[in-house]
Amino acid sequence: MKYISLSLLLSILIATTTAQTNFKFDFGTNKAASGYIAVTPNTFFSKETGYGFEPGSAVQAIDRGGNALTGDYITSDKPFYFSIQLPDGNYDVKLILGDAKGNSATTVRVENRRLLLENILTENGKQVTKTITVHVKDSIIRDAQQKELGSVRLKPREYTYRHWDNLLTLEFNDSLPKVCAVEITPNKKATTIFLAGNSTVVDQDREPWAAWGQMIPRFFEPGNLAIANYAESGETMKAFVRERRLEKLFTLAKPGDYLFIEFTHNDQKPGGNHLDPFTTYKQTLKEWIGEARKRGITPVLVTSMHRRNFDSSGHIINTLSDYPEAMRQTAAEEKVALIDLNAMSKTLYEAWGPEQSLKAFVHYPAHTFPNQETALADNTHFNPYGAYELARCVVKGIVAANLPIAKYLIKEKIAFDPAHPDAVAQFYWPLSAAVTAVKPDGN
Known part of the structure; x- marks a missing residue:
C-alpha cells in the first residue's frame, strides 16, 4: 500500500484552516444523485478535491439501475481506502451499504484499523444505513483562536500513520463489501x-x-x-x-x-x-x-x-x-x-x-x-x-x-x-x- 507523502501531508495541513466539513458522496458511476458528489473507480485522492480513493485501491463500479443513490455501488475483492480532508474534531459518518440485486458483507475501519462496524451482512436485494462517529486529528497544536503554537513531536514511523494527517480514511473490507453512499457531518x-x-x-x-x-x-x-x-x-x-x-x-x-x-x-x-x-x-x-x-x-x-x-x-x-x-x-x-x-x-x-x-x-x-x-x-x-x-x-x-x-x-x-x-x-x-x-x- 502507498501512503501520502510528507509534502502532500504538509499541504493538506495548511489547507485545513478553511477546509470543508460536510460531504455527501454517491459511490458508483458518474451519475450522482442530486446534491451528492459522484465517486467512481477513477476518483483518486488529490489535494485539490480533498477526497478520493488511496492509490492501490482496486475498485469497480456496479450499476443496477433504478434509484440514483442506491442503484449503484463501489466494490472490490480487496480492502479499499477512501480519504476525506477534514479539520480536527468529531464527525458522524452515514454509510449506505448493500446491493439492490445481490447480497453483501462489509467491515468498516477508520484511520489506523480502528474498528467501527464488523461484518455487516445484507441479504439479496437489501440495503442498510449505518452511522459511525469518528475522531480526526492532525499534529498541529492550536489555541482557542486556531493560532498555531507548535506541533506534536512525532516519531519517524508516525508520518505514515493515518491518524495524524487531517484526513479521515475509511477502510472498507470483508468478503463482499458494497458501498452506495457516504455522508459526513461534524459532531460537536x-x-x-x-x-x-x-x-x-x-x-x-x-x-x-x-x-x-x-x-x-x-x-x-x-x-x-x-x-x-x-x-x-x-x-x-x-x-x-x-x-x-x-x-x-x-x-x-x-x-x-x-x-x-x-x-x-x-x-x-x-x-x-x-x-x-x-x-x-x-x-x-x-x-x-x-x-x-x-x-x-x-x-x-x-x-x-x-x-x-x-x-x-x-x-x-x-x-x-x-x-x-x-x-x-x-x-x-x-x-x-x-x-x-x-x-x-x-x-x-x-x-x-x-x-x-x-x-x-x-x-x-x-x-x-x-x-x-x-x-x-x-x-x-x-x-x-x-x-x-x-x-x-x-x-x-x-x-x-x-x-x-x-x-x-x-x-x-x-x-x-x-x-x-x-x-x-x-x-x-x-x-x-x-x-x-x-x-x-x-x-
Whole structure:
C-alpha cells in the first residue's frame, strides 16, 4: 500500500484552516444523485478535491439501475481506502451499504484499523444505513483562536500513520463489501474519550498487531460518543508530555469529556523516562488528574494488563512490579474511577492457559504473512483477537465503575466474563492491506 507523502501531508495541513466539513458522496458511476458528489473507480485522492480513493485501491463500479443513490455501488475483492480532508474534531459518518440485486458483507475501519462496524451482512436485494462517529486529528497544536503554537513531536514511523494527517480514511473490507453512499457531518456534541497510553492501547497501523484502543469504538453507539486515541508505541508518561501529546489532547478536549490513562510497561524500565511506582509514578498520575479536572475533563485510571508470562502451574507471573497497585492507591486517594485491567487480564490469560493464549498474542510461524521470514513470538502485544478481548474487559470496567458513559455502550456487547472469553474460532477479522513483521516499540 502507498501512503501520502510528507509534502502532500504538509499541504493538506495548511489547507485545513478553511477546509470543508460536510460531504455527501454517491459511490458508483458518474451519475450522482442530486446534491451528492459522484465517486467512481477513477476518483483518486488529490489535494485539490480533498477526497478520493488511496492509490492501490482496486475498485469497480456496479450499476443496477433504478434509484440514483442506491442503484449503484463501489466494490472490490480487496480492502479499499477512501480519504476525506477534514479539520480536527468529531464527525458522524452515514454509510449506505448493500446491493439492490445481490447480497453483501462489509467491515468498516477508520484511520489506523480502528474498528467501527464488523461484518455487516445484507441479504439479496437489501440495503442498510449505518452511522459511525469518528475522531480526526492532525499534529498541529492550536489555541482557542486556531493560532498555531507548535506541533506534536512525532516519531519517524508516525508520518505514515493515518491518524495524524487531517484526513479521515475509511477502510472498507470483508468478503463482499458494497458501498452506495457516504455522508459526513461534524459532531460537536458527542462526549469524547481521549486515550493516553502505549503500544497496548495505540491504534496499531499494521497486521498482525493490535491493541484494545482500536477495538473499543466498536462497543459504543454512534452519535453520542467518540474515541480519540492518542496513545503511541513505546511511550512513557514523561515522553507523552515532552512530545506535547498531552498538550495536543487538551487543546481538543472539552468539559464533559474523559481521559483514560494507561501507562506502566515502559515507565518501569531504567533510564531517563523511569518513574518509581509509589513516588514519581503516583505523583505524575496525580498531576495529570489535576490538569484534567481543571478543564472539566473526567480522568479514569486503567491499570496495565499483564504480559503473557506463566509459571509451571499455569498462573500469571507479575512482571509489572508495584505499578498496578500504585495506580489503585492513586485512584482511591484522588477519588478517581479505576478500571482494573491488570486484574481482569490475569483472569483472562489464565482462562486461556499457556497454549490457548498464544492465539491472542502475536505468535506466528515464519511465512504466515508476506515478507515474514522469521517466526513472531511477542508476549506483550496482541493480535486482533486478543485486543478485542482486552477491549471487552475495558467495557466491563466502565460498567463496574458506574461511569455515566456506560449508557452509550451497545447493550448486547456489554456482558463479558474474562474467566470465559469468546472462542477464538468465533472471532472474525478480515486482514487489512498493510502487514509488517517489525515489532512495535515497547515491551
